[in-house]
Amino acid sequence: MGIAERRLRQKDEVRSSILSTAWQMVKQEGWQSLSIRKIADAIEYSVPVIYDHFENKEAILMEFAKEGFHLLSKKIQLAKGKYSDPAEQLKTVANAYWNFALKNKEYYQLMYGLGMPGCEIEKCFAERADFRNLVMEPIEAIIAKSRNSGANPCLKYYTFWSILHGLISIKNMRNWDVSDGLNKLVMDDAIEGFIKNLG
Amino acid sequence: MGIAERRLRQKDEVRSSILSTAWQMVKQEGWQSLSIRKIADAIEYSVPVIYDHFENKEAILMEFAKEGFHLLSKKIQLAKGKYSDPAEQLKTVANAYWNFALKNKEYYQLMYGLGMPGCEIEKCFAERADFRNLVMEPIEAIIAKSRNSGANPCLKYYTFWSILHGLISIKNMRNWDVSDGLNKLVMDDAIEGFIKNLG
DNA sequence: CTATATTTGCTAACAGTGTTAGGAAAAATG
DNA sequence: CATTTTTCCTAACACTGTTAGCAAATATAG
Numbered sequence: 001m002g003i004a005e006r007r008l009r010q011k012d013e014v015r016s017s018i019l020s021t022a023w024q025m026v027k028q029e030g031w032q033s034l035s036i037r038k039i040a041d042a043i044e045y046s047v048p049v050i051y052d053h054f055e056n057k058e059a060i061l062m063e064f065a066k067e068g069f070h071l072l073s074k075k076i077q078l079a080k081g082k083y084s085d086p087a088e089q090l091k092t093v094a095n096a097y098w099n100f101a102l103k104n105k106e107y108y109q110l111m112y113g114l115g116m117p118g119c120e121i122e123k124c125f126a127e128r129a130d131f132r133n134l135v136m137e138p139i140e141a142i143i144a145k146s147r148n149s150g151a152n153p154c155l156k157y158y159t160f161w162s163i164l165h166g167l168i169s170i171k172n173m174r175n176w177d178v179s180d181g182l183n184k185l186v187m188d189d190a191i192e193g194f195i196k197n198l199g
Numbered sequence: 200m201g202i203a204e205r206r207l208r209q210k211d212e213v214r215s216s217i218l219s220t221a222w223q224m225v226k227q228e229g230w231q232s233l234s235i236r237k238i239a240d241a242i243e244y245s246v247p248v249i250y251d252h253f254e255n256k257e258a259i260l261m262e263f264a265k266e267g268f269h270l271l272s273k274k275i276q277l278a279k280g281k282y283s284d285p286a287e288q289l290k291t292v293a294n295a296y297w298n299f300a301l302k303n304k305e306y307y308q309l310m311y312g313l314g315m316p317g318c319e320i321e322k323c324f325a326e327r328a329d330f331r332n333l334v335m336e337p338i339e340a341i342i343a344k345s346r347n348s349g350a351n352p353c354l355k356y357y358t359f360w361s362i363l364h365g366l367i368s369i370k371n372m373r374n375w376d377v378s379d380g381l382n383k384l385v386m387d388d389a390i391e392g393f394i395k396n397l398g
Numbered sequence: 399c400t401a402t403a404t405t406t407g408c409t410a411a412c413a414g415t416g417t418t419a420g421g422a423a424a425a426a427t428g
Numbered sequence: 429c430a431t432t433t434t435t436c437c438t439a440a441c442a443c444t445g446t447t448a449g450c451a452a453a454t455a456t457a458g
Contacts, residue, residue: 003454003455007454032316035444035445036446037443037444037445045407045408046407046408047408047445047446048407048409049406049407049408051445051446052406052407056445057445057446112372113313113315113372114312114313114317115312115315115316115317116312116315116316117231117314117315117316118314152384154381155381155385155388158369158381158385159362159366159385159388159392161365161369162362162365162366162385162389163361165365165369166361166364166365166368167357167358167361169311169364169365169368170357173311173312182353182354182357185351185354186354186357186358189354189355190362190393192396193358193392193393194389194392196396197391197392197396202425202426206435234414234415234416235415236414236415236416244437245436245437246416246417246437247417247418247419247438248436248437250416250417250418251435255416255417256415256416256417399458400457400458401456401457401458402456402457402458403455403456403457404454404456405452405453405455406451406452406453407451407453408451409451410447410448410449410450411449412447412448413444413445413446414443414444414445414446415442415443416441416442416443416444417442418439418440419439419441420437420438420439420440421437421438421439422436422437423434423435424434424435424436425432425433425434425435426431426432426433426434427433428429428430428431428432
């Protein structure tokens, strides 16, 4: 009964080609110009075939969003593993987040709806929680170690993320007039301040 | 020769009705569902009339974006005027920014392209510079007063703005699960930390 | 091997979107 | 009153996402 399996395999190949074609387009021309019809054209199938694999356009975006969140978590985890001191961990996590956002502009835009009709991020709840847990741990460690033990870790996590997200959103605004070097300085400065304020 | 004037006045009335109708729609259904055709329907003119007043849809959005930037600057200026101590000024400016963003979600989304095809913010350069100058002044004052006089005001301004923008972008994400009270705490905490780190 | 059932993938349409060409009606000017 | 100018509409173009319905290819059963 290899027939059914071959069919599944073939169907999966079409699915993959939809995704890879879409991704290629996004990399070349941005999310704005991604269209179902263009994908269909590129994979040499008719339009409705795409709807056999994805409920709608949003579902395709969601796929990429999840991919983005997973990639981000992986990068963060990897970076965090390089240190055991929580303050160092936080710094390297900030750096990893920064690098992820700059090297994967398209992912970041989609994940947080920057300059585009954002995908429904609420559905990526699980994926976002991973990141949250990774960041929360060193924050809790620093608070515990310090005399400032009244601090709310959740609140601090939120602040940490906001600083990063704010910097990146602003940096990625079109025609932004600040040099890359200064941007990095700003981030380092802000994170430094955050950690100091934490301990 | 009051005829030409009356005509200009009438033309302006149409222009205004386009804008006010559009704004009403945005308030009711969000930017996503704003369309030239719907505006035309509502003002009881045909579609091309709109193009006699605005080059394209983007131009209409730009109008609102500028309005938003002006309103923001006004709010900031007003808040700042209530104090003379630069640290107090910064705190109240942060509050004003926060309030503006929460009370004018639609403006904020448009101004910074949150969850929508952002308007070309680069064209609002002048408007953004106003805000920048307003915020930069107290930052420079604090730096000058402190022994930490090596700090770069531009960098610090950028950090300040990033914190605010990050908090607000995250807060405005759909289905966000953090209470309003906590959000405000996070902001106060972050700004407090920023100012402490500044002086 | 044929007949039936199923899956697959197409054409063509629907209901929208922004934008514009061209012409008809209305108004102002001579 | 005739002519020019302005105003404004109809209708189209080129897109978008989405889906109904049907034809062709394939697999299954007799």
